[in-house]
Structure formats: structure tokens, C-alpha cells
Amino acid sequence: MSEQKLDQLRQKVDEINLQLIELLNERGKVVQEIGKEKIKHGINRFDPEREREVLNMVADYNKGPFETSTMQHMFKTIFQASLELQEDDHRKALLVSRKMKAENTIVNVNGEALGSGKQTFIMGPCAVESVDQVRAVAKAMKEQGLKLMRGGAFKPRTSPYDFQGLGLEGLQILRKVADEYGLGVISEILNPNDVEMALEYVDVIQIGARNMQNFDLLRTVGKVNKPVLLKRGLAATIEEFINAAEYIITQGNDQIILCERGIRTYEKATRNTLDISAVPILKKETHLPVIVDVTHSTGRRDLLLPTAKAAIAIGADAVMAEVHPDPAVALSDAAQQMNIPQFNEFMNEMKSFTAKLS
Numbered sequence: 001m002s003e004q005k006l007d008q009l010r011q012k013v014d015e016i017n018l019q020l021i022e023l024l025n026e027r028g029k030v031v032q033e034i035g036k037e038k039i040k041h042g043i044n045r046f047d048p049e050r051e052r053e054v055l056n057m058v059a060d061y062n063k064g065p066f067e068t069s070t071m072q073h074m075f076k077t078i079f080q081a082s083l084e085l086q087e088d089d090h091r092k093a094l095l096v097s098r099k100m101k102a103e104n105t106i107v108n109v110n111g112e113a114l115g116s117g118k119q120t121f122i123m124g125p126c127a128v129e130s131v132d133q134v135r136a137v138a139k140a141m142k143e144q145g146l147k148l149m150r151g152g153a154f155k156p157r158t159s160p161y162d163f164q165g166l167g168l169e170g171l172q173i174l175r176k177v178a179d180e181y182g183l184g185v186i187s188e189i190l191n192p193n194d195v196e197m198a199l200e201y202v203d204v205i206q207i208g209a210r211n212m213q214n215f216d217l218l219r220t221v222g223k224v225n226k227p228v229l230l231k232r233g234l235a236a237t238i239e240e241f242i243n244a245a246e247y248i249i250t251q252g253n254d255q256i257i258l259c260e261r262g263i264r265t266y267e268k269a270t271r272n273t274l275d276i277s278a279v280p281i282l283k284k285e286t287h288l289p290v291i292v293d294v295t296h297s298t299g300r301r302d303l304l305l306p307t308a309k310a311a312i313a314i315g316a317d318a319v320m321a322e323v324h325p326d327p328a329v330a331l332s333d334a335a336q337q338m339n340i341p342q343f344n345e346f347m348n349e350m351k352s353f354t355a356k357l358s
């Protein structure tokens with residue numbers, strides 16, 4: 001075939017391509033109108049009977065050279081794209097997505113602006129055990145210039161026989177001590193019925209990994225005017241994690257902090273596997289602040305510093321870790337909490353590390 005002939009044929013193909021584009025878009029507009037009518041009458045967008053009718057029409061009219069099955073396959077792709085055209089904006093772009101909002105959401109808690117580009121450290125005991133225990137940690141935190149204290153009052157433990165937390169008394173201790181030292185309080189709430197009560201004591205409501213898909217709880221914290229720290233589920237994909245945050249934001253609360261805390265894999269060297277790449281993915285896909293809990297993702301004190309450095313280096317807005325005055329006698333997570341001197345060493349290292357980065 002001469003080059004001239006090839007050019008001529010391609011020109012012909014291009015003319016047909018242009019017609020196809022026009023026709024497909026024309027079809028799209030009609031489909032959108034059908035979509036609007038369906039909404040008016042409360043009819044489902046997807047109509048398999050109608051699709052079958054069209055596929056039968058394709059079979060009746062197709063004269064080749066494409067096989068009927070091939071032509072039908074192309075039409076199925078058109079149906080799929082048409083259904084997407086009929087979707088409303090919320091389904092196409094989630095409210096938590098960057099597509100919906102390009103700029104970072106900044107969550108302000110006790111003078112710290114999570115999501116602003118300045119890194120924050122959230123420290124505190126795994127579980128609240130006593131006033132003295134919380135005080136010792138709060139004092140050390142204040143001396144390091146930290147503003148946000150975590151602490152568990154309601155503890156969702158793997159075994160029902162393990163320490164379940166002090167409950168309301170734990171929240172009261174946290175509030176009292178935090179006020180003495182000018183700290184903000186982050187604590188987990190397990191039950192939708194406790195959310196209202198917790199508003200009085202906490203600055204951030206934590207939704208734990210085990211409750212990431214507790215949709216009633218997500219909807220409840222979505223209705224209150226209080227920041228929410230949402231932890232990634234034990235075996236949740238990033239998509240599931242993002243959708244969990246969407247449950248909160250659909251109720252009106254956009255003050256959401258996402259927390260990567262490791263996921264369950266076959267690897268046994270660490271308690272969970274820290275999915276460090278989740279951080280830039282979540283930063284890219286959503287406009288929410290993203291933090292890393294190095295304690296629960298590793299379950300190992302010797303890995304807290306390297307994973308915290310990795311988290312900051314990869315773009316996390318904050319690092320969360322656990323501190324206890326005497327981890328050996330802690331009622332939970334004894335193997336992974338730092339004692340006060342270890343915490344000071346950790347903070348000093350991290351401060352010089354973040355200074356070097358900026």
C-alpha cells in the first residue's frame with residue numbers, strides 16, 4: 001500500500017471518529033435527560049431489561065465485519081459510561097476528595113493547625129490509669145512544648161478479660177490534667193450514645209480502627225461540632241478508609257483527621273504493617289490532614305523513631321505515639337510505650353530531624 005493510500009484511509013477513519021464523538025455525546029445528552037426523568041419518577045438508573053432490548057437490537061442489525069458479541073461488548077461499555085453520566089456529583093467526586101476541594105482542610109485543635117504544613121506530635125498514655133500517671137506524661141509533654149495529648153478511657157481490647165478502661169472517670173481525669181497543663185485531649189469513643197457526653201471532655205473524638213466501619217458511630221460524630229480522628233481499620237483498604245471519612249463528612253462535619261495505624265498482613269515482625277505509602281496517597285486523594293500512629297503500626301519501641309522519621313519525611317501532618325511513666329506496669333500495650341526519658345530522647349531526635357527537613 002502506498003503511503004498516499006494509507007493517508008487517505010486514515011483521513012476517512014478520522015472523519016468517522018469525529019462523527020462517532022459527536023454521536024456518542026449526542027447520545028450522552030439524551031441519556032442525561034432520561035436520568036433526570038428517572039429521578040423525577042423515583043426510577044432506578046440501571047435498567048437491565050432496557051439494556052437487553054438494546055443488545056438484541058444490536059444483534060438484529062449488526063452486519064459485520066465486527067462480530068455481534070464484539071459489538072455488544074462495545075455497547076455494554078457505552079451503557080456503563082451512560083450510567084456514570086446519570087450519577088449525581090456526590091457519587092462522581094466524594095466530599096472528602098481533592099476533586100471536590102483542592103485546598104487542604106486545616107483542623108485547629110488547642111493552637112495546633114493540623115494540615116497546615118507544620119508537623120505536630122500527639123503523645124500520651126495508651127490507657128488512662130490514674131491522675132498521677134496522666135500527670136507525669138502531661139508534665140513531660142508540656143516541657144517539650146507539645147499541645148495535644150491522647151489517652152484511652154474506653155478501651156476496645158481484643159480480649160473481654162483485659163482492662164477495658166476507666167470510662168467516664170478516665171475522660172474526667174484527662175480533662176482535669178490537660179487543663180492543668182494547657183493540653184488538648186484526644187480520646188476514643190466506642191458507642192454512639194456516649195458521643196454527646198464526650199463533647200464536654202475531649203477536644204477531638206477518636207474513632208478507633210475496630211470501629212472504622214461502624215456506620216452509626218460515623219454518622220453520629222458527623223453531626224457534632226468537634227474534630228474527629230479516624231483510624232484506618234485493621235484490614236481496610238485505602239478506598240474503604242476514604243469512604244468511612246465520607247460517612248462523617250456527609251453529615252456536615254468536615255473536621256476529620258485520617259490516621260494510618262498499620263494494617264494486618266502476614267508479616268509477624270511487627271504488630272501491624274505500617275502502610276507508609278498510604279500517607280501520600282491519602283494526601284493526594286483527599287483534602288484532610290493525615291497522621292501516623294507509630295505505636296500501633298509497629299508495636300515495637302525500637303521502631304518508633306525510624307517510622308516517625310519516615311512518616312514526617314513522606315508528608316504526614318503529625319505523628320502519634322504512646323508514653324507511660326512506667327511501661328512495664330502499664331495495663332495495656334506494655335511492650336510498645338515509651339517511658340519519660342525515652343520520650344524526651346524521641347522528641348529531641350524528632351525536633352532536630354524536622355529542623356533539618358525544613
Ligand SMILES: C=C(O[C@@H]1C=C(C(=O)O)C=C[C@H]1O)C(=O)O
Binds near residue numbers: 034046047051080082
Ligand atoms: C439510558 C437509560 O439508562 C441506562 C442506560 C442505558 C443506555 O445507555 O442505553 C440503558 C439502560 C439503563 O441501564 C435507559 O434506561 O434508557
